[in-house]
Amino acid sequence: MKPIFRAALAAIACACMAQFSGSASAQDAKPKHDEEAQSFVHGAPTDPSEAWTLAAGGRIYDNWWDALDRKKPASGHPSYPADGKGSGPNTWRCKECHGWDYKGRQGEYAKGDHYSGIKGIRGAQGRDPARIMAMLRAPLHGYTQEMIKDDELRRVALFVTKGQHDVDRLKDKKTGNPVGSSARGRALYQTTCAACHGFDGKLLNWGSKDDPAFIGTDSNKFPWEVLHKIRNSHTGIAMINFRALPMEDALAVLAYSRTLPRK
Ligand code: HEC
Ligand code: HEC
Structure with missing residues (x-):
């Protein structure tokens, strides 16, 4: 697509967004995506x-x-x-x-x-x-x-x-915690997740300043939710997922994420 046409489309999208955010509460406001991200987040591949x-x-x-x-x-x-x-x-x-x-x-x-x-x-x-x-x-x-x-x-x-997946087969029988290689997870995390979440997982906070929710926080508090997001991505944003990779890799990222700071 020619850049100028793309810019025109973006301008239209912005106008719609402005209208949208005018009528919705701040809480409902959706993140804005440029054209490519929009198709990744809400669209589907042709094949x-x-x-x-x-x-x-x-x-x-x-x-x-x-x-x-x-x-x-x-x-x-x-x-x-x-x-x-x-x-x-x-x-x-x-x-x-x-x-x-x-x-x-x-x-x-x-x-x-x-x-x-x-x-x-x-x-x-x-x-x-x-x-x-x-x-x-x-x-x-x-x-x-x-x-x-x-x-x-x-x-x-x-x-x-x-x-x-069957969480009962992914748990340590004694502790009930998810199994996984934190050493392998460190390599995977540092080369993928860290691009957006930071090496310490603290770049994105979906909690509050006083009660933060970082990767390290949630993967300890809600490991099965985080595993679901590692396998499928989070909704409405351009995040990668590990669905095409073996389950061991998703579990490894989860294990390493649990070692990251919670606060
Ligand atoms: C408001 C609660 C509610 C929501 C939301 C809901 N479900 Fe259900 N679902 C139920 C109830 C109630 C049953 C019946 C369970 C029973 O038979 O005891 C059920 C049954 C099912 C079953 C059959 C389970 C079985 O073993 O037979 C599947 C599969 C299912 N839901 C999938 C989904 C999916 C996918 C979604 C989202 C698109 C969804 N449900 C959203 C309440 C919900
Ligand atoms: C391309 C950027 C990007 C990459 C790469 C990425 N994320 Fe995310 N992730 C995000 C954004 C943006 C959010 C939304 C944060 C928010 O709601 O403030 C998010 C949210 C999350 C959430 C949960 C948010 C919630 O509200 O429950 C988890 C868990 C998460 N990411 C884990 C991971 C893990 C683990 C990896 C690596 C496998 C990863 N992410 C890679 C961008 C990314």
């Missing part, structure tokens, strides 16, 4: 590999409106249990009902701030993706075309049927 498809499905599982650049739901999911600890639009995220470990009430969401009381999705592994898609359109889940289009729904169905 999607299985690795790309499963990671894209994993991001829909995490937060479909950020992953797909859709409108965030205005209120909570009608099927979210009354005794669940979650509330509001977040209860539309698959992870809020089924967990980062995919084990629902059998896993980390058996108690605590995210208790949902709902079954996990581990048992759906290997099932026909078409059945999962039909189930996600049925009233219990109620995902409409406006929320998640068919080809996108297929990605998350494929993630469910062949993209999940």
